[in-house]
Amino acid sequence: MSSSQYWSRRIIWLLLAVVVAIFVIRPIHLRMYVSPPAYSLYQAVEHIPKGKLLVITADWEAGTKGENEPQAAALMRHALKRRIPFALLGINYPAGPTLSGNIAKRLAAEYGRRYGVDWVNWGFLPGGSQAVIAWARDIPRTVIKDAYGTPLNRLPIMKGVRDIKDIGLLIDVTPSSTVPIFIDYIYGIYRTPIGYACTGVMAPEAFPYLDSGQLVGLLKGLTGAAEYETLVGHPDQAMRRMAPQSFAHLLVIALIIVGNVVYFRSRRRRDDA
Amino acid sequence: MEHANWFALLLVVGCSATIVTTILRARSGKELFIRRIPGLSAMDEAVGRATEMGRPMLFVTGLGGVDVISLQALAVAQYVGRMAAKYGSRLIVPVVDPMVMTIAREVTRDAWRAEGREDAYRPDDVRFLSGEQFPYAAGVIGLMNREKVASTFFFGYFYGEALLLSESGFEVGAVQVAATPATTQIPFFLMSCDYTVIGDEYYAATAYLTREPNLLGSLVGQDLAKAAIVGLIVLGTVLAMIQGKEHLLMKWLGG
């Protein structure tokens, strides 16, 4: 690597760090416009039939906390605010239910909601797609105990919850490709609505499913979380991070322009020589 | 779907029959054409560079478990391993899945054995780093920097760590060849790698590198199957324009 490349990289990193740091330390409020996919997901949650459960999967882990945590928090806040009973379930990362459970505990305390009555953490279910198929057929026999070791039959929220027909909506919060499993085996067989909250980089892959109606809604990364916070009426960590993200995007665009200017100038110099 | 409907059965059986037929026909000795894929052509160059510089190569098999994608990656790893054994170079294969590690060990050992260099084979060069995404990425980046690899090969399914790995390889000055079926990571590899293999060129890798008639015949079958799917798409589009979303084909497909 040449000296100029070495130093230009460090300068760019410093610029990015400074831009992000400025707006983290001195946040500014930006008006959020909600995209149709996020609005559709919000409406799907609002219209969950009474008596049915919302399932929010905890298929994320510490690495993607920056994007998935605000999404999970916004969804849980919506459910707790509107008193929609929800369950957490992980099929991909064992640590996911723990991380999501911590968020749910914090938010439930804010709204005075009770564990086992307003929400439950089913924990991690190993076995991938086979586990999902078995879970859809018989939830209590597949999950058996919650994430904290309590038998499900002792939890009031589980009264009347037998199988997938008792689930009103399933939202997959994940940075990985677990949503095809739910689309194949849950929507494909039982027509249970599926929502998707993914990291920004995975969002383009979700649009074909959204277009075909296999997904009812989509939250795209941190922006999706901020949109959802706006809809729920409680701007939180995602909204606070919108300003740093916005200026970081503009910085990257500026860098692309500068890079191309440098490139064209050096090309012209070579042509002249 | 839990069990196939008649359309899925027809489609899979039809595509499979086409592929098997073209494979069997390819054995008859007919020369089959495959277009040039720059990324795969560059693999020999990457191995040569590592040999000249006396530095090791790195072959990253992605985050998948034991599935078709990882097995394809290991097939290419064996090809690279054979070249490494032939030229006396070193190939490090860090893996994220323990089952893939056991298979990778056998595959690379076979490569060295095939070149008569089993004594030079280092089993510790195929190592399990971590079962988690970012610890694995951190381990691979550390390996790249400590071993000062001359060439890196990214073959397999990647997620967010794709850019981390490829940029680290760029920093170290390695020649990088990437091939992944993960459509979301292709842009990152295109930016940071010298050569990138896109889409179903990934599955053509073994056919391209070995020129085995079976594999080339399979590619022909795949192309025919894709043509049939394109035909269905065109038919569906025309029907949708005439009859709307709930058209005849949708009803037949059971969608």
Next chain:
Amino acid sequence: METRRALFAYLAYLLIGIVTSALLVALSQPIQRLFAPISGGVHSPRFWLAIAISVIAWGALFGLLHRLPSRAKKRLIVIVTFVSGLFWVLEFFLPAHSAVLFFWRPAHGNPFTPLKQPVGYALQVIAGFTFFLASLNLMRLHAGHLARLRAGWYNSLAFFVAFFAMAAFGLWAYYDGKNPVAIRWNTWLFTDMYVPLTGTMFSVTAFYMATAAFRAFRIRTAEAGVMMLAAVVVMVGQVPLGMWFTSSLPLQGPASNLRIEVIANWLLGVVNSAALRGVLFGLLVGGLAMSLRMWLNLERGAFFDQET
């Protein structure tokens, strides 16, 4: 000659497949009973008897396999691969219920479907063993570095400390969830160390993204220019500051289509989706072809031996 050999080979596979499938179907109930959880768990003598029988049986089987000549081993691998694949093919492609096909079954249900779960459990157990093997490999590697005090030996020491600390406190907190020491240490190691470290690794992506964009995005051709414009529109249309640029345009009506977030969503939802679908079809057909070649032992060249 080769075609006749291939034909005989496939007929042999088919026969083996039919016999094995028939056996699986006939023994479906006993297999399910065999893999049913043993009541009483670790406190039941049946549990320990089952462990002992499994260890002896598998040890004997491995010993037998080890003694087989190489050619026989390859044939066995081919047969096992074919039969294993056949199970999943039959389970998926045969209907869930059929009074004609499954006439002998009480509810005319697919006989392979109840076997999916025991097979899934078996695969999980195998995965567990390989994880143990991989961890052992890692420890052996780092122990070697430490013993010889190779360059960077302190990293190997850090590995051992981290590995055993996390395992010890994690298991302690799991089995004794009320112990304050266990909880404090587990929280400190996982929530306060591991979580921020992995988050940091992911956040490095943003920095690499910036340098890669500066270095690699060059408008060398007209197509590259169009792609660049689309990328800029999508990037700007995803963030509130970008949306502010066109916020003066109405939210409804034809003029709303010129709002940057609307254009960005159109690019993602229409243009991008079409391209992705095309790539996906190619990948799926390629995956099908590769799976078929492996299942029917049609793979050749690197990695796969000649057909016997």
